[in-house]
Amino acid sequence: MASSPLVNRYGHEHGEPVDHREHRHPAHQFDTMEQQKESSTLGMWLFLVTEIMFFGGLFTAYLVYRTMYPAAFAAASSTLNVPLGALNTAVLICSSLTMAMAIRSAQVNRRGGILVFLLLTMALGSTFLVVKGFEYHDKFVEHHVPGPSFNFVLESSHEIAATRAQDPLYQRHAEIFFSLYFIMTGIHATHMIIGLGILAVLLFYSGRGKFDSEYYNPLEMTGLYWHFVDIVWIFLFPLLYLLGAHTH
Amino acid sequence: MSEHYVAPVSLYVKVFVALLIGTGLTVAASYFNFGVFNNFIAMTIAVIKASLVLFFFMDLRHSTRMTILTAAAGFFWLVLMLCMIMMDYWSRNAIVLPVPGK
Amino acid sequence: MDTTAVARSPITTTPETAFERPNYLNSDFGWKSWLFTLDHKRIAILYLISVTAFFALGGTFAALIRLELLTPEGDLMGPDTYNRVFTMHGIIMVFFFLIPAIPAVLGNFLVPLMVGAKDLAMPRLNLASWYVYNLGGLFTLWAIVNGGVDTGWTFYTPFSTTYSNTYVVPTALGIFITGFSTIFTALNFIVTIHRMRAPGLSWFRLPLFIWSTYATSLIIMLGTPVIAITILLVAAEKVLHLGIFNPKLGGDPVLFEHMFWFYSHPAVYIMILPAMGVISELIAAFSRKKVFGYRVVAFASVAIAVLGFLVWGHHLFVAGESAYSATVFSVLSMLVAVPSAVKVFNWTATLYEGSISYQTPMLYALGFIGLFTIGGLTGVMVATLGIDPHVHDTYFIVAHFHYVMVGGTIMAYLGGLHYWWPKMTGRLYPTFLSKLSALLVFVGFNLTFFPQFILGYMGMPRRYWSYPPEFQVLNVLSSAGASVLGVGYLLPLFYFTWSMKYGKKSGDNPWGAVGLEWDTTSPPPTENFYTTPVVTHGPYEYNREEVHNRLTEEANFG
Numbered sequence: 015m016a017s018s019p020l021v022n023r024y025g026h027e028h029g030e031p032v033d034h035r036e037h038r039h040p041a042h043q044f045d046t047m048e049q050q051k052e053s054s055t056l057g058m059w060l061f062l063v064t065e066i067m068f069f070g071g072l073f074t075a076y077l078v079y080r081t082m083y084p085a086a087f088a089a090a091s092s093t094l095n096v097p098l099g100a101l102n103t104a105v106l107i108c109s110s111l112t113m114a115m116a117i118r119s120a121q122v123n124r125r126g127g128i129l130v131f132l133l134l135t136m137a138l139g140s141t142f143l144v145v146k147g148f149e150y151h152d153k154f155v156e157h158h159v160p161g162p163s164f165n166f167v168l169e170s171s172h173e174i175a176a177t178r179a180q181d182p183l184y185q186r187h188a189e190i191f192f193s194l195y196f197i198m199t200g201i202h203a204t205h206m207i208i209g210l211g212i213l214a215v216l217l218f219y220s221g222r223g224k225f226d227s228e229y230y231n232p233l234e235m236t237g238l239y240w241h242f243v244d245i246v247w248i249f250l251f252p253l254l255y256l257l258g259a260h261t262h
Numbered sequence: 263m264s265e266h267y268v269a270p271v272s273l274y275v276k277v278f279v280a281l282l283i284g285t286g287l288t289v290a291a292s293y294f295n296f297g298v299f300n301n302f303i304a305m306t307i308a309v310i311k312a313s314l315v316l317f318f319f320m321d322l323r324h325s326t327r328m329t330i331l332t333a334a335a336g337f338f339w340l341v342l343m344l345c346m347i348m349m350d351y352w353s354r355n356a357i358v359l360p361v362p363g364k
Numbered sequence: 365m366d367t368t369a370v371a372r373s374p375i376t377t378t379p380e381t382a383f384e385r386p387n388y389l390n391s392d393f394g395w396k397s398w399l400f401t402l403d404h405k406r407i408a409i410l411y412l413i414s415v416t417a418f419f420a421l422g423g424t425f426a427a428l429i430r431l432e433l434l435t436p437e438g439d440l441m442g443p444d445t446y447n448r449v450f451t452m453h454g455i456i457m458v459f460f461f462l463i464p465a466i467p468a469v470l471g472n473f474l475v476p477l478m479v480g481a482k483d484l485a486m487p488r489l490n491l492a493s494w495y496v497y498n499l500g501g502l503f504t505l506w507a508i509v510n511g512g513v514d515t516g517w518t519f520y521t522p523f524s525t526t527y528s529n530t531y532v533v534p535t536a537l538g539i540f541i542t543g544f545s546t547i548f549t550a551l552n553f554i555v556t557i558h559r560m561r562a563p564g565l566s567w568f569r570l571p572l573f574i575w576s577t578y579a580t581s582l583i584i585m586l587g588t589p590v591i592a593i594t595i596l597l598v599a600a601e602k603v604l605h606l607g608i609f610n611p612k613l614g615g616d617p618v619l620f621e622h623m624f625w626f627y628s629h630p631a632v633y634i635m636i637l638p639a640m641g642v643i644s645e646l647i648a649a650f651s652r653k654k655v656f657g658y659r660v661v662a663f664a665s666v667a668i669a670v671l672g673f674l675v676w677g678h679h680l681f682v683a684g685e686s687a688y689s690a691t692v693f694s695v696l697s698m699l700v701a702v703p704s705a706v707k708v709f710n711w712t713a714t715l716y717e718g719s720i721s722y723q724t725p726m727l728y729a730l731g732f733i734g735l736f737t738i739g740g741l742t743g744v745m746v747a748t749l750g751i752d753p754h755v756h757d758t759y760f761i762v763a764h765f766h767y768v769m770v771g772g773t774i775m776a777y778l779g780g781l782h783y784w785w786p787k788m789t790g791r792l793y794p795t796f797l798s799k800l801s802a803l804l805v806f807v808g809f810n811l812t813f814f815p816q817f818i819l820g821y822m823g824m825p826r827r828y829w830s831y832p833p834e835f836q837v838l839n840v841l842s843s844a845g846a847s848v849l850g851v852g853y854l855l856p857l858f859y860f861t862w863s864m865k866y867g868k869k870s871g872d873n874p875w876g877a878v879g880l881e882w883d884t885t886s887p888p889p890t891e892n893f894y895t896t897p898v899v900t901h902g903p904y905e906y907n908r909e910e911v912h913n914r915l916t917e918e919a920n921f922g
Binding site: 052053056057059060062070071073074077078081082096100103104107108111113114115118121122129144161228237238241242244245248249251252256257 | 279288292307316329336337339
Binding site: 042043049060 | 463552593604616622
């Protein structure tokens with residue numbers, strides 16, 4: 015493209031060079047770096063909008079069934095491990111902080127900082143997944159995974175259980191809660207894993223000194239994604255874990 | 263390229279602490295029964311936390327109007343979908359038309 | 365063919381001479397230059413090929429359906445086969461033809477040209493979308509080869525998740541994957557329209573095709589993720605035997621319908637909005653007039669996109685939705701008719717006192733207006749709570765949505781292809797054959813689907829492989845119409861292919877149309893414009909005096 019005689023026609027209107035830094039050229043379809051950056055920011059936010067609607071479908075299903083089966087949902091929710099969930103929330107918030115700090119390091123031209131904070135973000139993200147793995151393991155052991163071996167035993171002292179245990183569909187309703195729990199947290203974890211993959215790529219490039227205060231757009235875009243995944247968890251945590259806590 | 267706003271570290275740390283406090287509050291609140299307000303309290307705290315992330319970590323407050331509008335449209339449409347679908351479920355047992363013969 | 369170039373735009377910068385100027389077709393050769401291209405125009409051509417292939421496949425299934433329905437008995441195929449055939453027809457036509465057709469082919473080609481940009485904002489994403497589209501298509505094809513799906517294109521639960529033992533999961537995954545390709549395209553369009561407009565090209569100087577493409581992209585961005593998660597839940601439920609949509613396990617199938625139609629009804633507007641944009645362009649170009657009430661038509665596109673999201677519940681009138689909800693959705697559904705009617709009235713007003721030339725694209729456009737009006741008005745009928753329960757799941761519905769999707773979208777798609785074919789290839793196609801195809805499509809279409817209104821009103825349910833003998837006459841008429849329609853569709857396939865090599869060279873602007881896309885050469889160079897276009901006026905500035913003079917001249921000497 016660069017050799018085409020048609021390229022230079024998009025020079026600045028006043029005849030000034032568009033970009034003073036020789037080593038930063040916008041992609042061929044853009045006139046300026048500013049236009050390119052604005053486009054990618056808008057594109058990223060539009061992508062996040064699709065993510066909002068994607069998770070939104072799950073939240074809708076959750077809301078509908080929770081309205082239908084409040085007791086079963088509260089009882090099923092109370093078997094989740096609140097301390098681990100809260101720990102994971104803190105871990106994710108922390109990783110959001112380190113992600114923001116990685117971008118800030120790029121803004122102030124501290125390449126070492128980028129590396130350290132990206133590594134920290136990845137470590138925290140991985141911690142989240144490991145904790146999640148332990149939680150999943152507990153659910154398997156307790157037969158709370160939907161499927162043929164699903165068995166939701168209610169404690170006899172449970173006040174709601176006493177009134178609703180006669181309902182033959184009660185187990186099924188609890189099973190729906192756990193279906194949604196696994197799908198929602200599973201898709202969230204998938205997003206985390208994808209995020210970790212992108213962070214690994216960024217780590218590689220920042221190791222080669224690709225990012226500085228002039229150019230850190232990929233970091234910023236990944237940051238948006240990472241923070242969004244955090245936001246999803248901020249809603250998932252109270253909706254899934256804290257529903258029946260007060261009934262104990 | 264124009265000069266970019268660089269947030270001070272202290273701001274990020276403040277937001278981080280606020281988010282942690284929010285998490286603590288929502289856990290603490292869940293052990294008390296406020297009746298119908300349980301959800302309201304949990305969701306209010308979650309919305310505040312999400313807004314903090316959006317406006318400070320994701321730097322929405324320094325974004326263009328178009329970006330803010332895009333984000334707002336996403337959340338608005340989500341609420342729209344939730345409300346319109348729940349409209350059906352909340353009105354399932356309501357009788358809006360007289361049933362002949364009753 | 366009348367190729368007199370009149371009413372050229374004042375900002376034309378193109379040299380008038382040789383045809384063999386460098387353009388996007390002769391800039392590079394070999395399969396690699398196509399499969400790895402980042403040029404939006406080449407990607408549009410790639411899409412054209414894929415979309416045509418899927419259209420042919422979907423059309424074959426349609427032919428099988430009409431063949432089976434020639435006689436009341438099921439003598440060509442049994443119910444199981446028939447279920448698969450109409451399902452595959454629906455899935456392929458909806459997800460692999462109607463939704464991508466106009467945005468991915470015409471939109472890809474025209475959006476950068478119409479906004480005066482060198483390319484879309486994200487060319488790599490654009491190419492990726494084509495690959496993703498084909499990948500999704502392959503999943504579906506794999507399912508077809510293995511025996512297909514029998515759930516209907518709507519995948520209603522619990523049948524799809526529990527009882528159907530056909531290839532629901534690969535098809536669902538195919539649709540899930542294809543969803544990404546539409547999202548990529550839509551994202552690209554929105555960013556391009558916002559950020560890459562040529563100097564001077566303000567929002568109200570944009571062609572109406574851009575407005576409607578923009579509105580379509582909004583629907584795609586907001587709706588497609590919801591079908592993605594819905595279809596993922598269906599697949600998960602099918603594989604893992606969950607109970608989310610299974611009433612036996614406490615799930616609610618109505619929730620599936622809500623989530624499915626939250627996307628799939630707006631998807632109807634994904635199909636028709638770009639078609640409306642095409643029609644606005646055609647009507648203006650062949651009436652040599654500004655589109656009447658430009659701003660209103662532009663805002664009508666956005667209004668349709670927004671209102672289109674609030675009406676899905678009219679698919680659930682008999683599904684167990686609450687009476688209150690049904691009433692609300694019924695009223696909202698009728699509201700969508702308002703911006704749609706505004707468009708129809710404004711096109712008609714544009715025609716008024718225009719110097720209309722009945723070129724092939726115009727024939728398609730005029731056909732569109734008539735057929736869309738019928739499709740739209742029957743839509744208001746079925747939105748009423750009194751009529752819908754009677755005609756629900758009958759051929760009345762089938763006829764209604766075919767009038768909108770086939771009579772609307774495909775007419776506009778073909779009209780658009782005929783209009784911009786010289787832009788895309790630099791060639792003309794045979795006038796007589798193309799006009800014949802427009803006529804055949806119009807006649808064949810009405811013959812196919814008008815009897816279905818009557819059939820449905822008389823109570824013939826959809827999706828059955830056999831029917832009572834008294835319905836045979838109308839069914840035979842319908843099948844006969846389908847064969848005429850088939851010929852009408854095959855003709856363009858042949859003469860377009862033929863014209864690519866043998867067609868007369870068209871020159872830059874065979875229609876004498878205005879608009880940024882006609883200001884560059886045909887076919888355009890890889891970089892679209894030789895100099896950055898600077899826009900100083902609206903999109904439909906036809907010189908009325910010049911047009912008048914030409915008409916007088918033709919009347920005197922013609």
